[in-house]
Amino acid sequence: MQIHWHRDDLRAADNRGLAAAADAAAGTDGASGTAPSGGVLPVFVLDDGVLEYAGDARVRFMLDALDSLRAWYRDHGSDLLVVRGDPASILSALAREHDADRVVWNKGYSGFARDRDDRVRDALDDEGVEYDSFHDAIFHEPGSITTNAGDPYSVFTYFGRKWLDRPKADPVDAPDASALADVDGDPLPAIEELGFAAPDADVETAGTDAARDRLDTFCADGIFRYDEDRDYPTRGAVSRLSAHLAWGTIGIREVYAATEAAMERAENGGADVAGFTPEEQVDSVEEFQSQLAWREFYTHVLYFNPEVVTENYKEYEHDIEWRDDPEELRAWKRGETGYPIVDAGMRQLLDEAYMHNRVRMIVASFLTKDLRIDWRAGYDHFRTHLVDHDTANDNGGWQWAASTGTDAQPYFRIFNPMSQGERYDPDAEYITQYVPELRGVDADTIHEWHELSPVERAQVDTDYPAPIVDHSERREEALSMFEAARGDD
Structure with missing residues (x-):
């Protein structure tokens, strides 16, 4: 018997470990097509070491993904064993109990x-x-894409070029039912049994079918507008595959193959997407593929620098003097900063356990540059609330925004939250979707909120708060903070 230990690969198709286990099991008697060795026993361990850092929404998505995967196994005459405890103890015990070969x-x-x-x-x-x-x-x-000297890349541009040029493996098939073990698993635990609660957020649907629906929808339209529209949160030009890639409900090879099929459509005259030429559609597909390369780049960075989860990647001459302000941090978490695009993003996070990527950059810049609060506080909050939390990508994104990471934005590039809102949400559609206090307020007033006097804000007749900080003043303080850390005179 072969045991396949599922972790963040909650799918049957395009799963290289599962496919290898199935080949080994079925290969013991290729003539009959059966699995004399006992087949593949699929196992998932509810690891308290992982659950310790999870939040309600992520655990809900995980349980739903497990339910979907278990249904697939049951449809194929097997089952998924879900056991809570230490993986080392559980897997060794299961191997002994089932006389597993591997x-x-x-x-x-x-x-x-x-x-x-x-x-x-x-x-x-x-x-x-x-x-x-x-x-x-x-x-x-990690280690397969390096500089000419054999070192890991710390700059994405060169990594990305090599990544795009390298051949990409094709998806692998799901195992046949004949290769799977005939077992019965226990019911999945309720979320409360794991020490969590039903999330307040409206968590998206988990499982491979949901992931494929997302991928199909994106490759029919959004991927061809991605380069132009991805930074605008109301234009629907992003894939929304992040949670599925984080939990592995869909494989990266299946996703890339779909983008290559979209590329072929664009190259052969273009998809039926109004306003975008075939050349622009090709550029858009390539831009999305480069985002997959960014995801891989951050995984390589984490592999070679595991300490970045808690430490700055970039060394400064002196420690960065982050501020400790619980009230401002609390206002940021609640979406009550008085900066509309920031508050909309933070409330989307609470409402949906998700946030649009451009807005993630805006809120991260606001926390680390306007509030001058340590990026680790933001990373912890995101880890708790995001259903798509991925250690490498979340850490890379936060350290990029904080100017402490590899290939990060320069410390002197500080997002203006009002101009960001005006540029990427000009009609305030996104803002008013998540900040109901501003519904009915015209977009110009929303984008000028920081410039209004207390009397003018009162005249708008809304409960929306005044800005908790002055962006211009805090920008100068942030510059001084980083210059002091750099040791600049």
Whole structure:
């Protein structure tokens, strides 16, 4: 028998570890097409070491994804065993109980994942059970894209060029039912049994079918407008695949293959997307593919620098003197800063466990530059509330915004939250969707909110708060803060 340990690969199709386990199981008797070795036993471990850092919305999505995956296994004459505890103890015990020949899983690249995998290997060694891990979540393993000197890249541009030029593996098929073990699993635990509550946020649908629906919808339209429209939160030009990639309800090879099919459509005369030439559509598909490269770049950065989860990637001569202001941090978390685009983003996070990417950059800049609060406070808040939390990408994004990360924006580039709102939400559609106090207020007034006098704001007759800080003043303070950390005279 082969045991496949599911982690953040909650799918059957395009799963390289699962496919390898199925091939090994079925290959013991290729003539009959059956699995004399007992087939593949699929297992998911509810690891308290992971749950410790989760939030209600993410756990809800995880349980729904597990439910969807379990349904697939049951439709194919098997089941998904879901067990809570320490993976090392559970997997070694299951291997002993089922007389397993081997335990397989797909590789994780964070320091936490690698330490956990080492403990699992040690436990399986003690049992005399073989094991193997497979490269699955990204196209190119850490260490495979390097500088000419053989070092990991710290600048995306050069990494991205090589990433785009490298051949990409094709998706792999889901295993046949004949390769799966005939087992029965226990019911999934309720979210409350795991120490969490039903989330206040409206969590999106999990599972491979939902992911494929997202991908199909995006590749029919949004991908061809992506380069032009992706920064505008109301234009619907983003894939919304982030949660599915984070939890692995869809494979990266399947996603990339769909983008290549879209590329072919664009190159052969263009898709039926009004206002965009075939050349512009090709550029848009390439831009989306480059975002997949960014995702992989940050995974490589995390692999070679696991300490970045808690430490600045970039070294400054002196410590950055972040402010400790619980009241301002609380206002930011609640979406009550008096800066409409910031508050809309923070409330979207609370409402949907998701935030548009351009707005993520805006709110992160506001926290680290306007409020001068440590990026780690923002990262922790996002980790708790985002259903699509991914350690490498979230950490990379936060350190980019804070000017502490690899290939980060320069410390002197500070987003003006009002001009960002005016540029990317000119009619205030996004703002008023999430900030109901401003519904009925004209867009110009919303975008000028920081410039209005107390009397003028009172005349608008809304409960929306005044700005908690002056952006111009805080910008100068942020510049001084970073210059002091750099040791500038």
